[in-house]
Amino acid sequence: MTEKLYRLDTYIKEFSADVLSCRQDGKKFEVILDRTAFFPEGGGQPGDRGYIGEAKVLDTVEKDGEITHICDREVSGKCECRLDWDFRFGNMQQHTGEHIFSGFIHRITGLDNVGFHMGENEVTVDFNGAITEEQLIEAEERANRAIYENIEIEEIYPSDSELSSYDYRSKKEIYGQVRLIKIEGADLCACCGTHTKRTGEVGIIKVVSFMNYKQGLRITLRIGHKALLDYREKNNSVAMISASLCAKTGEVADAVEKLKEKQKETAYRSVEIKRELFALKCAEVTEEFPVVFDGSGNADDARELAVILSDKTGTAYAFSGNDENGYKYAVVSVSEDVRETGKKINAALSGRGGGKPECVMGSVSAKKEEIIKFFKQ
Ligand SMILES: [Zn+2]
Secondary structure (H helix, E strand, O other): OOEEHHHHOOOOOEEEEEEEEEEEEOOEEEEEEOEEOOOOOEOOEOOOOEEEOOEEEEEEEEEOOEEEEEEOOOOOOEEEEEEOHHHHHHHHHHHHHHHHHHHHHHHHHOOOEEEEEEOOOOEEEEEOOOOOHHHHHHHHHHHHHHHHOOOEEEEEOOOHHHHOOOOOEOOOOOOOOOOEEEEOOOEEEEOOOOOOOEHHHHOOEEEEEEEEEOOEEEEEEEEOHHHHHHHHHHHHHHHHHHHHHOOOHHHHHHHHHHHHHHHHHHHHHHHHHHHHHHHHHHHHOOOOOOEEEEOOOOHHHHHHHHHHHHHHHOEEEEEEEEOOOEEEEEEEEOOOOOHHHHHHHHHHOOEEEEEEOOEEEEEEOOOHHHHHHHHHO
16 A cells, blocks of 8 residues: 555655556556655546656556556656646645635535536536625635635544534545544535645635536636736736727726727618618619629628619629629529529639529629620620
């Protein structure tokens, strides 16, 4: 049985150990040591990474009751081992932060944390009931005050008889020795993970979003250094928006709303102007030669133009585009079946498309001159 150094001291970053076994499994090696500070995945906390000698530890898991280090190469004998401390300390911040936050949610609402996941950048916690926004803010506020107070985090190993006297949170039924993590005034929870010594090391706990999940609420948190990275990224975004809109950082949301309103007006006005333009274009077209051109290259514009013109000429032909990229076309008629006409256009002008008796649409790769010549014939 491997000696669990992370149980003696969660701050051990380097240690030496003997390799008890190293078993190849595909391209990876499963290494078991006589002692280890690598925490195996469990209780929502990912397994540790780092080095055993020259071998990279990709993950640590508990397999058949043994702490198994998943390595990228074979190792043997006595090895110097080193944790990826940034990764582990980040996990300790996340884990401890989750205790503090869940503890206050429990105190404020009576609800329990029924799901916990530590992602690469954030932590999600699921609670088994509804939580108001005010309660979320209160929990966030009190959790951060508990950080400022730098409270000691205690480990308690109660006997079976003592255990019944504790009112503690627990995510699942526990067999054997229970380990309680106590944060005075904030939380008491059964847990097997790694935690910081004091709450101050957690740094900050921030609720970034929440959503209804099953019968309750899923809350996404940013904790510790990951919260700083998030703040940095968001601050940069807000600063960029602020500069580009010439608005104060605290007023960017209002500025964006105003911009959206303005954009709506502009879009509305541009539709009006387009209609006027199309009417003018169609006014110039004679019944003898009912073909109209437009430069946008938009199929809907071609159709709209043909519809307007067909009011005047019965059957109308509209082309939208340019010589370089080709033209979208529409043939619209209020008096005849235009499908045959569409086929002729496709054949003569290297085009494709089709439609209904009263309207065909498509595209051609011919030049304007060729299109005009085709209709003159
Ligand atoms: Zn824990």
